[in-house]
Amino acid sequence: xxxxxxxxxxxxxxAGTLIVGYSLWPDRRRAHxxxxxAKSGERFIAYWIKVADxxxxxxxxxxxxxxxxxxxxxxxxxxxxxxxxxxxxxxETAPPDPLFANGALVEGFALSHAGLSRESxxxxxxxxxxxxxxxxARFADIQVSGGSxxxxxxxxxxxxxxxxxxxxxxxxxxxxxLKAPRNAFHTHSxxxxxxxxxQSFRFGELAAAASxxxxxxxxxxxxxxxxxxxxxxxxxxxxxxKVNGATRYGIDVEVPGMQFAAIKISPVFGGQLVSVDxxxxxxxxxxxxxxKLNDAVVVVADRFWRAQRALDALAPVFSDAGNAQLSxxxxxxxxxxxxxxxxRKPEVASGAEPGGRAAECTYHVPYLAHAAxxxxxxxxxxxxxxxxxxxxxxxxxLGSRAFCAKAAKIPIDKVTFHLLPSGGAxxxxxxxxxxxxxYAVQTAVALPDIAVKLIFTREQDxxxxxxxxxxxxxxxxxxxxxxxxxxxxxxxxxxxxANAEAAHIVYDVPNQTYNAVKVVTPVPTGPWxxxxxxxxxxxxxxxxxxxxxxxxxxxxxxxxALLQHKPRHLATLELAAAKAGWGTxxxxxxxxxxxxxxxxGTIAAHVAEVEIAAGALKVHRITSAVDCGLVVNPDGFxxxxxxxxxxxxxxxxxxxxxxxxxxxxxxxxxxxPMVRLADCPAIEVHIRESDAPIGxxxxxxxxxxxxxxxxxxxxxxxxxxxxLPISKHELTAAG
Amino acid sequence: xxxxxxxxxxxxxxxxxxxLLWVIRDELKLTGTKFGCGIGACGACTVHLNGxxxxxxxxxxSAAANAQITTIEGIGAxxxxxxxxxxxxxxxxxxxxxxxxxxxxVSALLAGNATPTxxxxxxxxxxxxxxxxxxxxxxxVASLAAGGAGGGS
Numbered sequence: 001x002x003x004x005x006x007x008x009x010x011x012x013x014x015a016g017t018l019i020v021g022y023s024l025w026p027d028r029r030r031a032h033x034x035x036x037x038a039k040s041g042e043r044f045i046a047y048w049i050k051v052a053d054x055x056x057x058x059x060x061x062x063x064x065x066x067x068x069x070x071x072x073x074x075x076x077x078x079x080x081x082x083x084x085x086x087x088x089x090x091x092e093t094a095p096p097d098p099l100f101a102n103g104a105l106v107e108g109f110a111l112s113h114a115g116l117s118r119e120s121x122x123x124x125x126x127x128x129x130x131x132x133x134x135x136x137a138r139f140a141d142i143q144v145s146g147g148s149x150x151x152x153x154x155x156x157x158x159x160x161x162x163x164x165x166x167x168x169x170x171x172x173x174x175x176x177x178l179k180a181p182r183n184a185f186h187t188h189s190x191x192x193x194x195x196x197x198x199q200s201f202r203f204g205e206l207a208a209a210a211s212x213x214x215x216x217x218x219x220x221x222x223x224x225x226x227x228x229x230x231x232x233x234x235x236x237x238x239x240x241x242k243v244n245g246a247t248r249y250g251i252d253v254e255v256p257g258m259q260f261a262a263i264k265i266s267p268v269f270g271g272q273l274v275s276v277d278x279x280x281x282x283x284x285x286x287x288x289x290x291x292k293l294n295d296a297v298v299v300v301a302d303r304f305w306r307a308q309r310a311l312d313a314l315a316p317v318f319s320d321a322g323n324a325q326l327s328x329x330x331x332x333x334x335x336x337x338x339x340x341x342x343x344r345k346p347e348v349a350s351g352a353e354p355g356g357r358a359a360e361c362t363y364h365v366p367y368l369a370h371a372a373x374x375x376x377x378x379x380x381x382x383x384x385x386x387x388x389x390x391x392x393x394x395x396x397x398l399g400s401r402a403f404c405a406k407a408a409k410i411p412i413d414k415v416t417f418h419l420l421p422s423g424g425a426x427x428x429x430x431x432x433x434x435x436x437x438x439y440a441v442q443t444a445v446a447l448p449d450i451a452v453k454l455i456f457t458r459e460q461d462x463x464x465x466x467x468x469x470x471x472x473x474x475x476x477x478x479x480x481x482x483x484x485x486x487x488x489x490x491x492x493x494x495x496x497x498a499n500a501e502a503a504h505i506v507y508d509v510p511n512q513t514y515n516a517v518k519v520v521t522p523v524p525t526g527p528w529x530x531x532x533x534x535x536x537x538x539x540x541x542x543x544x545x546x547x548x549x550x551x552x553x554x555x556x557x558x559x560x561a562l563l564q565h566k567p568r569h570l571a572t573l574e575l576a577a578a579k580a581g582w583g584t585x586x587x588x589x590x591x592x593x594x595x596x597x598x599x600x601g602t603i604a605a606h607v608a609e610v611e612i613a614a615g616a617l618k619v620h621r622i623t624s625a626v627d628c629g630l631v632v633n634p635d636g637f638x639x640x641x642x643x644x645x646x647x648x649x650x651x652x653x654x655x656x657x658x659x660x661x662x663x664x665x666x667x668x669x670x671x672x673p674m675v676r677l678a679d680c681p682a683i684e685v686h687i688r689e690s691d692a693p694i695g696x697x698x699x700x701x702x703x704x705x706x707x708x709x710x711x712x713x714x715x716x717x718x719x720x721x722x723x724l725p726i727s728k729h730e731l732t733a734a735g
Numbered sequence: 736x737x738x739x740x741x742x743x744x745x746x747x748x749x750x751x752x753x754x755l756l757w758v759i760r761d762e763l764k765l766t767g768t769k770f771g772c773g774i775g776a777c778g779a780c781t782v783h784l785n786g787x788x789x790x791x792x793x794x795x796x797s798a799a800a801n802a803q804i805t806t807i808e809g810i811g812a813x814x815x816x817x818x819x820x821x822x823x824x825x826x827x828x829x830x831x832x833x834x835x836x837x838x839x840x841v842s843a844l845l846a847g848n849a850t851p852t853x854x855x856x857x858x859x860x861x862x863x864x865x866x867x868x869x870x871x872x873x874x875x876v877a878s879l880a881a882g883g884a885g886g887g888s
Binding site: 063065066067141209236240241244245247249251254260285303304310371372375423425426457458635636639640642644645646647665668670674675676682683 | 764811867
């Protein structure tokens, strides 16, 4: 799926055609937008931008806040193009309406772009709902916060352009008023100024007139050299209410008369509810109803703890759907066996010069849960008049609205979906992973006219996730006599039609062969921060390290030699190495490892410094260099990389969801450990700007962490970790 | 039963073994205190009980009946505390869900030890932040220690 890459590069090269998509927003749509999302005194001027009489500019953001700082970054991009005063900027979450869908954006883009089919949508929009086929029909219902796309896609192709169009229209309104040519005006600090006379108008004064004008077909985008807001570490607008408990997440919603629901889903994948003895809890304080769903039992009560305790007292019987034998060990073996079948023939030698050494290595990664801090939950109110109202955090407001309509078997226009901030998501709340909405809606339908807040306990959240898949990868390579690889053969398993881009190496190696083998299991899987890159990054960056050692080369120098054709990658790798002191001796007992992964348009290179003392691994420091092209908010971006590193480190060190007897064994945080303050390394992030198209921020920091650490472990001990997590292995310091 | 929360007395009618967390959230409607794990393992539900950091999801409400309970809504009622201000200065939160508990735990620690070492901080603060804001928490606490300003409620 090179399509995503193509579309971004194409978009950057052909911004003019892209803009046509925006100018096609006809008046009636603007009026519709005003009805949906404008308050008194406000009006939409272009897509996503409202200007009010009092100069307030509101950016209507088609994403949810899950902690990545995008409301600030997108607002910064809009203010920059508008020349709006930062203090006048506000944000709102876009209504879950097709008018504000990603699809409208992509469609406008794709249609105006010769040579690209409507199928050529970016990979991040090709979620699991799309993989099922019939892409375009569902395309319109997508409003995704995922794929590290908010800034690099919505921002670059959407909000920035809309803001520039808005500015042009405000100027046009001023020009009309003064009967002066448009090019006699400039903008500054929320005013349109007639340059020769100095006469000026507030944005608010011009908003009504501007909204009656047609949007410019080619708005003037500011050159980077004139940026004053983009590139600045403006404090995040969402933080003040996150230090005093005021931010209302999905779980905090309060609806009058609301009841609470606890759920127990069949522990065995695919199992169905056979029986449950409701008499056990009948008459308990506050219990409203026991609801039997196909694969779950729900208890509704006037308080959550009452519902939860009653549920714990029930002993529901579930069928095993024939999955009682399923285990993560047997699944692992199936993946390895699938590779054995594909790699029986020796394929190492093809193309490489004779005489060099050869290597064949197999790697494996386990299932992982998202385990966001806010357990998944949703509040739903189904009314007997056939309408449904739902409150939840989701990574796709519009898709969630459509999903809820389907779950309640009512038309989408009967559904109101309130998109609320999420206490983390990391992929867990993307389309295709919305079981919490399904159960909440089923519960609401069973109890009409009563709002019910369904909260998964941590145990249900962990055992009924959609896991980062358990997959394996086998490489073989032959080195030329000079030690450089002369061939690269990679067979890997996938659980679905995965994005092939992630396996492909950036290194200059001839004779590359890739082959994906699909292994299907009943275990639900889904996107997890950095998706396929989270495993291919570990596989590829481990194997290239192995080749470096086989060739008796320094792993950094070896990679450098293979990156001469990729100046941006080379410079990022070199920056990480330099900042980490690569080439100097680390403190006694410590060793370093290096790895680099590009994903979502951003390159991240990490150097891990580790120590193994008394069998225990200590990761002291991770030094990172990152190139995302242009950075909108350096501090917010840095925070994303820091967080992504910790996320990757938790997975590398401890992360493993195990399955036995058809069910997930992990129940709560003690069985699924993660990095805490005491074991969090020092993290340094060095941002490198380049002329590359703006890249993503949320995910790219994750994939290179595991291989940087395992490569460092090899440097320290000679032990090569080929299966994650590291905690499965006994480590011994080199003597 | 009477509960003293953030300096205000509340009379509530619940089972004595109801978890304090849910009483705070659903009876008193103070939703800044979060549900994370239900077993006292993650710290998202941390409140102060007579100044001591306490994981409210595993505490029966009866055990808090005669105590002064402080929640995230209480510590900053008279304006931001030094800890909250440091959290903003260092742009600590990402999703923010764990931060109420984190701020409560750190505030209690600093009230007793204004200049914790990194090891003391790590040992005392075992709250989970899935967004991985730990390095910023460390920096924020270090800045408070350097400035001599403690947290506290």
